[in-house]
Amino acid sequence: MIDSLILQQGSDWRAQAEVFDEIFFVFLALGTLIGTIVVAYMLWNVYKYRDDGGEPKEDFDAPVVGELPTGQGGPKAKKLFLSFGLSAIVVISLVVYAYGILLYVEEGPDAGEEGDIEILVEGYQFGWEYEYPNGHTQTEELIVPADQRIDIQVTSRDVWHSFGSSELRIKSDAIPGETSTNWFSVSSEEVEAQGGEATYTVECFELCGQGHSAMKGQITVIPEDEWEEWYAGTEGENASRIDGTAVGGVPA
Known part of the structure; x- marks a missing residue:
């Protein structure tokens, strides 16, 4: 099982708090990295294809509203499918990782010799x-x-x-x-x-x-x-059972 391989190595159990902190850190780190790359690439394209007032080059393939890539090897099609492929890899990897690690949270570590x-x-x-x-x-x-x-x-x-x-x-x-x-x-x-x-x-x-x-x-x-x-020392002993009495000054 994924959870056993990743999270339970010998008797070293991981608390739920540690697991959730790790998930948060992984998603935060990847989100920050990918967001930085996407925003930087967008700004680079804004600068590269800015309108400088001159005539466009003859080979400039301007985007058209509503146009879809033909998938026949054009530069726009390559960029689209490359970005789609990379996004799919990242999303699928995160799903597999999160599912495996959450199985551990759901099922918990195996019991020890003396049980839970x-x-x-x-x-x-x-x-x-x-x-x-x-x-x-x-x-x-x-x-x-x-x-x-x-x-x-x-x-x-x-x-x-x-x-x-x-x-x-x-x-x-x-x-x-x-x-x-x-x-x-x-x-x-x-x-x-x-x-x-x-x-x-x-x-x-x-x-x-x-x-x-x-x-x-x-x-x-x-x-x-x-x-x-x-x-x-607690054998046969009960500590402060509450039988409908007040707790913290609030009547039951």
């Missing part, structure tokens, strides 16, 4: 509750390990919400009675760059009531060994 960590994310007015595989639940903060694929199952207990983090480039609808899936991963290098603990803001991207703007949370990523120690 699957967390249930439930939205409510106006906050988020997270349930871990061992039954431990907590609100406001989702704590996960670095260098692991984190699968999230997103739903809602009341109205439509949308769980997401702009920094991680993830977003999933939270709909009552339905479940949407997504994944994310943060490298240990990123965690170290943020001082041993990486934090990302969680927001609701669906207008869900008067407390919508305050419906925020946090994803905290810590080294895997620290997370395993923390997770082992």
Whole structure:
């Protein structure tokens, strides 16, 4: 698979944010390069074929409104088909590249030997509750390990919400009675760059009531060994479950 060859080399997984940043950079770079070439060529032709007030040369093949190239080897036909061929190559290459790289975003990296960590994310007015595989639940903060694929199952207990983090480039609808899936991963290098603990803001991207703007949370990523120690201490423990009480001063 293209995604496996390009994006997953051994155990080096790439976060969605890195993938989208790469796509943006590639399209920006190519768009700038091609735009510069096209504009420069246009200006060159404007100068070359400007009206200097003199008589046109006898062999000057002036363009005619509505005229199409005959395809019989004329200079205008050659330029047209050359530009069309180059444009087709660039567009097809970008489509193949973007499709292959987006497959990785859609499917995610393969699970490790111990499998993925699957967390249930439930939205409510106006906050988020997270349930871990061992039954431990907590609100406001989702704590996960670095260098692991984190699968999230997103739903809602009341109205439509949308769980997401702009920094991680993830977003999933939270709909009552339905479940949407997504994944994310943060490298240990990123965690170290943020001082041993990486934090990302969680927001609701669906207008869900008067407390919508305050419906925020946090994803905290810590080294895997620290997370395993923390997770082992959550056995049989629930952290601050919300049962219709107020969150941030806003009644449910």
